[in-house]
Amino acid sequence: MxxxxxxxxxxxxxxxxxxxLVVFKLTQAGYDVVGVDDGVAALAAIEADPPRLAILDVMMPGLSGIxxxxxxxxxxATKDLNIILLTARSRDSDVDxxxxxxxxxxxxxPFSPRELLHRVNGLLERGNM
Structure with a gap:
C-alpha cells in the first residue's frame, strides 16, 4: 500500500x-513544507515545483510578499495558486x-498558529486550485 x-x-x-513556528505547525499537521527566508527564494521554490499553497510575509528582503x-x-502555471499573506501590516488599506x-x-x-492552520485547511479543502 x-x-x-x-x-x-x-x-x-x-x-x-x-x-x-509555521513550518513546524504545518509539518506536524502532515503537510510537506518548504521554508525559505526571502521573496526571491519563495518565487524560485514556487516556480520550480508549484505547491498547492504559499504563505508569504509581506515585508521581506529582495522581493516583498506582494x-x-x-x-x-x-x-x-501558478496564477491559481492559493496564497496567504502573513504580515504585521494591519491597516485596512494594507489588507485591501x-x-x-x-x-x-x-x-x-501576531497570529494564532492554530487559526493559521484552520485557514490553510479551509483553503485546501475548498479546492481553490
Whole structure:
C-alpha cells in the first residue's frame, strides 16, 4: 500500500522564529513544507515545483510578499495558486491592497498558529486550485 502524497506548501518569512513556528505547525499537521527566508527564494521554490499553497510575509528582503504575489498571478502555471499573506501590516488599506493584488487570505501578526492552520485547511479543502 502506497503512502498518500503530501500536499506541498511554501512558507516565506524573514523572521526565523516565525518561519520555524509555521513550518513546524504545518509539518506536524502532515503537510510537506518548504521554508525559505526571502521573496526571491519563495518565487524560485514556487516556480520550480508549484505547491498547492504559499504563505508569504509581506515585508521581506529582495522581493516583498506582494511582489511575489504579483509575479505568481502573472505566471500562467501558478496564477491559481492559493496564497496567504502573513504580515504585521494591519491597516485596512494594507489588507485591501493584499486582496486587490490577489491574495486568497490575509493573516495579521501576531497570529494564532492554530487559526493559521484552520485557514490553510479551509483553503485546501475548498479546492481553490
Amino acid at each position: 502506497t503512502e498518500p502524497v503530501k500536499i506541498r506548501i511554501v512558507v516565506a518569512d524573514d523572521d526565523r522564529d516565525i518561519l520555524d 511582489d511575489v504575489l504579483r509575479k505568481v498571478r502573472a505566471n500562467q 491592497a493584499g486582496f486587490a493584488t490577489g491574495a486568497s487570505d490575509y493573516v495579521i501578526k
